[in-house]
Amino acid sequence: MTDWRWELFQDDLLDGLPDAARAETERLANEIAVRESMVFLEGAAYTGPGPGVRTETRGLLMLTYLTDVRGERIVVVQVGWFG
Amino acid sequence: MALAWARATRALGERKGRPMTMPYAEGDTPLIPRPDLTLPALRQAVATVVPSRLPEFFEDVQKAFVRAGDEDSVVPIRMFYREWGVIVEIERHPETARRLHAAEQAINSAEPAVRDRAIREAGEIVRAAHREVAGD
Numbered sequence: 287m288t289d290w291r292w293e294l295f296q297d298d299l300l301d302g303l304p305d306a307a308r309a310e311t312e313r314l315a316n317e318i319a320v321r322e323s324m325v326f327l328e329g330a331a332y333t334g335p336g337p338g339v340r341t342e343t344r345g346l347l348m349l350t351y352l353t354d355v356r357g358e359r360i361v362v363v364q365v366g367w368f369g
Numbered sequence: 370m371a372l373a374w375a376r377a378t379r380a381l382g383e384r385k386g387r388p389m390t391m392p393y394a395e396g397d398t399p400l401i402p403r404p405d406l407t408l409p410a411l412r413q414a415v416a417t418v419v420p421s422r423l424p425e426f427f428e429d430v431q432k433a434f435v436r437a438g439d440e441d442s443v444v445p446i447r448m449f450y451r452e453w454g455v456i457v458e459i460e461r462h463p464e465t466a467r468r469l470h471a472a473e474q475a476i477n478s479a480e481p482a483v484r485d486r487a488i489r490e491a492g493e494i495v496r497a498a499h500r501e502v503a504g505d
Contacts, residue, residue: 350495352488363496
């Protein structure tokens with residue numbers, strides 16, 4: 287359905303977080319990637335403005351990410367766990 | 370909701386009075402001191418450094434308090450403070466804000482290498498601001 291994917295800004299981004307935080311990050315990042323694939327249907331051919339830095343929260347998780355529309359990916363730049 | 374507000378205010382009180390540090394570009398003098406993470410202080414700061422985002426700020430306040438009431442939790446309010454504390458932290462440094470917004474534009478480049486650089490730049494700025502606001 288989609289080539290969109292999500293990535294971490296840096297490999298150690300989730301270091302020190304509990305397993306629940308990692309699992310929730312993965313779930314939410316996947317959902318955002320799928321949603322973005324439906325919002326930006328042109329994908330790599332997109333030439334409009336991107337949405338910039340955005341933050342989403344769910345439960346105890348706060349996730350800040352960037353959308354690289356032409357690269358068909360979201361990049362998670364910051365994860366906060368309010369446990 | 371009033372109870373949630375009081376608890377959040379107490380929980381966040383300890384954040385006050387932390388020293389101001391400057392992890393940003395030399396000469397990027399802040400427009401205002403770092404505000405306390407309270408609703409009036411953040412509202413005033415947003416009105417000063419990024420007034421165009423005030424409507425979004427008020428919308429987020431509303432959402433945070435509704436969620437706090439629904440979930441009987443102060444977490445949504447702490448998240449709201451963190452998110453807007455970070456926005457203010459960036460916007461009160463004009464050069465940092467300019468670099469971030471330039472990077473946000475560059476993420477739309479046709480060149481993958483330009484996009485990668487832009488993501489690196491924007492991510493570093495956002496992460497530095499989170500470190501400052503979260504105090505870790």
